[in-house]
Amino acid sequence: MKENWWKIFASVLVLYSLVGGLLIEVPALPILHESIRNLYYHVPMWFSMILLYLISVIYSIKYLGSGSINHDLLAVESVNTGIVFCFLGLGSGMLWANITWGDYWPNDPKLNGSAISTLMYLAYLVLRNSIDEEQKRAKISAVYNIFAFPVMIVLLFILPRMTDSLHPGNGGNPGFGGYDLDKKMRLVFYPAVLGWMLIGCWIMNIRYRLRKLEDVDNAL
Amino acid sequence: MKKLLSFFVLILITLRVSSQEIEMATGLRSSGKIYVVISVIAVIFIGLVFYLFTIDRRVKKLENKE
Numbered sequence A: 001m002k003e004n005w006w007k008i009f010a011s012v013l014v015l016y017s018l019v020g021g022l023l024i025e026v027p028a029l030p031i032l033h034e035s036i037r038n039l040y041y042h043v044p045m046w047f048s049m050i051l052l053y054l055i056s057v058i059y060s061i062k063y064l065g066s067g068s069i070n071h072d073l074l075a076v077e078s079v080n081t082g083i084v085f086c087f088l089g090l091g092s093g094m095l096w097a098n099i100t101w102g103d104y105w106p107n108d109p110k111l112n113g114s115a116i117s118t119l120m121y122l123a124y125l126v127l128r129n130s131i132d133e134e135q136k137r138a139k140i141s142a143v144y145n146i147f148a149f150p151v152m153i154v155l156l157f158i159l160p161r162m163t164d165s166l167h168p169g170n171g172g173n174p175g176f177g178g179y180d181l182d183k184k185m186r187l188v189f190y191p192a193v194l195g196w197m198l199i200g201c202w203i204m205n206i207r208y209r210l211r212k213l214e215d216v217d218n219a220l
Numbered sequence B: 001m002k003k004l005l006s007f008f009v010l011i012l013i014t015l016r017v018s019s020q021e022i023e024m025a026t027g028l029r030s031s032g033k034i035y036v037v038i039s040v041i042a043v044i045f046i047g048l049v050f051y052l053f054t055i056d057r058r059v060k061k062l063e064n065k066e
Helices: A002-023 A033-066 A069-100 A109-129 A134-162 A176-180 A183-219 B002-018 B026-030 B034-065
Strands: none
Touching (some): A002 A033, A033 A134, A033 A183, A069 A134, A109 A134, B026 B034
8 A cells, every 4th residue: 555655645636626626716707607617627637648748758768778678668558548638638628618719629729739749649659550570669669759749849838829829828818827827726726737647647557567467478 | 978978888888898797606506516516526536546446456466476
């Protein structure tokens, strides 16, 4: 149980954000109304995805240095888990967009950027499956991953800031860090982000261990 | 005179708009039914966490066998 403390910590944080996110008072803003609470649930999905992709790229770099197959497995399972969070973010975002912006997919640079980066990471998984030889697959996909990560950051955080975007914090819009995110909201938002990030790492950890067991089975 | 009148009308309209209340889920809160929703969400999440723990344990068992 001692080594599992962070899993319990993560669960408690997310549970707190689920309960607090619905009960704690939020500022009454036009258009958003109660849907501002989606901030506690939609945004942590993306933050978790970015953390998992970051872990993935770190292990890809490590793999190129060490050649250890475990590093490669960690990289691929991070992306596998990150993709799940990405689709959860996309789905929840589309529902929210339909209510506040009037369309499931308004022509917003951040949305289109996220679509491209999703395809990029799906391509990473396809690329892996297309190469049979283990060392070659690991090396090529590690290099691809190192290129994909900065492009994802540019598509999600830099390009939307340079044009008009519906998302807060982009294209001259004030971010939630400005006047919208008041003290009470931070109290729920930050624990939610940390909690979901840890849950993402937990799922990734389980997938990695399973993959390692499969790998041992295949080698026998 | 006409100008002044239209000015006052404009002020009245802006006052009306600014005093419009933003609709929040006060009904659900005052009737206490929001707590039902919250407990449902909590039950689902706690169930999922327990499920995740059991999967974790099963993997550990497999690892110990190796």
